[in-house]
Amino acid sequence: MRKFGYIILIAFTIAGLKSQAQDPQFTQFYSNPLYQAPSFAGGISGYRVSAVYRDQWPKMPGKLTTINVSADANLDKINSGLGIIALHDMAGSANYSNTYVGLLYAYNVRINRRTYLRPGLGLYYSQRTIDREKLVFASQLYSGTNVQPILEEEIFKRYAFDGSASLLLSMRNSWVGLTADHLMRPNVSLTGLDYKYPIKFTLFGGLKLHKLERLISTKRQTITIAGSYRHQGKTDQLDLGLYWNYSPIVLGIWYRDLPFIKDYARRDAISVLVGYNYMELNIGYSYDFTVSRLVTSTGGAHEISLSYKFEIERKHKFKAIPCPEF
Numbered sequence: 046m047r048k049f050g051y052i053i054l055i056a057f058t059i060a061g062l063k064s065q066a067q068d069p070q071f072t073q074f075y076s077n078p079l080y081q082a083p084s085f086a087g088g089i090s091g092y093r094v095s096a097v098y099r100d101q102w103p104k105m106p107g108k109l110t111t112i113n114v115s116a117d118a119n120l121d122k123i124n125s126g127l128g129i130i131a132l133h134d135m136a137g138s139a140n141y142s143n144t145y146v147g148l149l150y151a152y153n154v155r156i157n158r159r160t161y162l163r164p165g166l167g168l169y170y171s172q173r174t175i176d177r178e179k180l181v182f183a184s185q186l187y188s189g190t191n192v193q194p195i196l197e198e199e200i201f202k203r204y205a206f207d208g209s210a211s212l213l214l215s216m217r218n219s220w221v222g223l224t225a226d227h228l229m230r231p232n233v234s235l236t237g238l239d240y241k242y243p244i245k246f247t248l249f250g251g252l253k254l255h256k257l258e259r260l261i262s263t264k265r266q267t268i269t270i271a272g273s274y275r276h277q278g279k280t281d282q283l284d285l286g287l288y289w290n291y292s293p294i295v296l297g298i299w300y301r302d303l304p305f306i307k308d309y310a311r312r313d314a315i316s317v318l319v320g321y322n323y324m325e326l327n328i329g330y331s332y333d334f335t336v337s338r339l340v341t342s343t344g345g346a347h348e349i350s351l352s353y354k355f356e357i358e359r360k361h362k363f364k365a366i367p368c369p370e371f
Contacts, residue, residue: 068226069099069134070282072318073331073350077096079115082249088365092119092354093118095351098350100348102339102342102344140174144171144173145171151165151213163215164210165212165213173233203232208228209224221250223248225245226247245276253267254267272285286300294322295329295371297320297331298317314337315334316332319331325353330349
């Protein structure tokens with residue numbers, strides 16, 4: 046009976062690898078804007094480096110961690126932005142991992158003094174692997190010669206090229222954008238089958254509200270309302286939230302669900318964030334409280350972000366995109 050249980054477990058694990066592949070998600074998706082959309086590359090007045098670490102569901106068996114690092118620069122003389130990004134994602138007790146590096150480009154179209162349109166493109170090279178030593182095959186559980194392995198033992202790596210495109214409209218205190226990822230639909234199956242990665246569409250935007258503290262003071266509070274809707278394969282996700290910024294402190298709260306679609310609500314998490322801005326350095330921490338049926342089993346999700354901007358004095362200073370830093 047125990048052997049049968051092992052076989053069922055392996056079957057579900059392998060099926061999951063090929064049937065519902067999904068991208069990693071981040072609560073602080075504006076802490077790594079290049080992951081959100083290539084159009085954010087160079088969306089500052091100088092240079093920027095950033096890193097995000099996420100540990101999701103630490104109480105569940107196996108690892109589910111993601112590390113994302115990026116750097117970008119504003120090439121003002123040619124109305125462009127250039128960025129590089131690298132991501133490493135680890136999932137499951139068999140160390141199923143996804144690692145990729147990408148080169149991003151955005152072109153800045155100035156509509157007026159405070160409004161810009163930024164089309165962007167990204168090109169990526171990825172590697173997906175699984176640790177063979179942590180797998181148990183059917184041939185290892187039975188001594189008979191007529192039992193075939195569930196997984197072809199020679200297939201443990203997959204390499205692929207991929208691409209993305211985005212469009213971002215940035216105004217004085219608001220922004221809206223659309224991203225399409227996995228345009229090349231690479232084959233990511235580790236079972237020898239042909240499974241094309243589903244295209245991911247992301248619609249995002251927000252509005253920043255300013256409030257003067259005193260008539261004679263330049264220090265202001267800001268409240269930013271933002272949202273992001275993602276569709277990939279059979280999965281949909283909506284994130285809605287707001288940030289309160291009273292420099293140097295930032296507080297935020299988010300709700301992840303599809304609450305407005307009847308019979309389709311997928312309660313996931315309520316997220317809280319605390320951030321600190323010191324000059325050009327931004328540090329953030331967020332925690333996801335699980336509100337689904339897994340509330341007692343996951344341990345939530347921890348996320349830490351770090352970014353630094355190198356500002357450059359220019360004759361015609363570029364108006365940075367008004368989205369949050371976290």
